[in-house]
Amino acid sequence: MELITGIDKIEDRHAPSVVSIGNYDGVHRGHQFVIKTLIAHSQRLQAPATVITFEPLAKEFFAPGSVERITTIEERAQRLFELGVERVLCIPFDTDFAAYSPEGFVNDVLLDGLGVRHVCVGDDFRFGKARAGDFDLLQRIGRDAGFEVSAHETFELAGCRVSSGRIRTALIAGDFELAERLLGRPYTIQGKVQVGQQLGRTLAFPTANIVLPEMVLPVDGVYAVSTRVQGAEVAGVANVGRRPTVDGKENRLEVHLFDFDADIYGQNIEVRFVAKLREEVRFDSVDQLKAQIQRDARAARKIFAEMR
DSSP states (O other), X not given: OEXXXXXGGOOGGGOSEEEEESOOTTOOHHHHHHHHHHHHHHHHHTOOEEXXXXXXXXXXXXXXXXXXOSOOHHHHHHHHHHTTOOEEEEEEOOHHXXXXXXXXXXXXXXXXXXXXXXXXXXXXXXXXXXXXXXXXXXHHHHHHHTOEEEEEOOOEETTEEOOXXXXXXXXXXXXXXXXXXXXXXXXXXXXXXXXXOOHHHHTTOOOEEEEOOSSOOSOOEEEEEEEEETTEEEEEEEEEEOOGGGTOOSOEEEEEETTOOOOOTTOEEEEEEEEEEEOOOOOSSHHHHHHHHHHHHHHHHHHHHHHO
């Protein structure tokens, strides 16, 4: 398993390959269906299964802040490796890459770089400068250059297409059950617990703090959560945001774990979102904030009690 971080990092040993190209944000059930097909081609052609993806996503590059991201590149790669992908090539989407012609991308990346034997993409796939390349062009180049091109089918659930956009909409709306069905797993955020301002302790609500990546997330506000920590699932209440009452600057996930007092600084935790309680708001005083946190904790405890 290998994460290749740029076209200039491709080495001779990365050829030959069988390739799928896409954003793969969320690595949802539709993506999982594609990966099964990719691995079947990989086994047939005896070439490593490779996914090409981008950071930032193309839409983020052209319109910063326009996409609520489900996963970081590290999480995407981890999920893809778990599905059996051997290599992930993450191409930085910048001005230079945006200027690549479709033919230049195929020649430099697919042929000269990865020695591609098969490419698996959607039938609406577009690539290259101004999205000039499409599935038909890729097929024509493949016939001339000697590699196969196939289109994967749309994956549907209950008659509706599974897509990253649909998952983002569900998460923004706080519909975590739908998001889980589409993802094939619960929506979670992972990270290492860092030392914060210790404000939670003064409010009698100590928190485990994760500094979030600088990208727009589909969750923002206060939630009932279940956290995987030290091998156990611990219920709690969490805030995602910049903590306006205390003039916070960083985007953080702060989790208060119910009936838990172990020292977990420096440890990795995974936070599963169960229900949205409210939006993040600015309070006039810390006392008002403390009173609201108490109400949030009671509301979260009630949710978990009703789930038993």
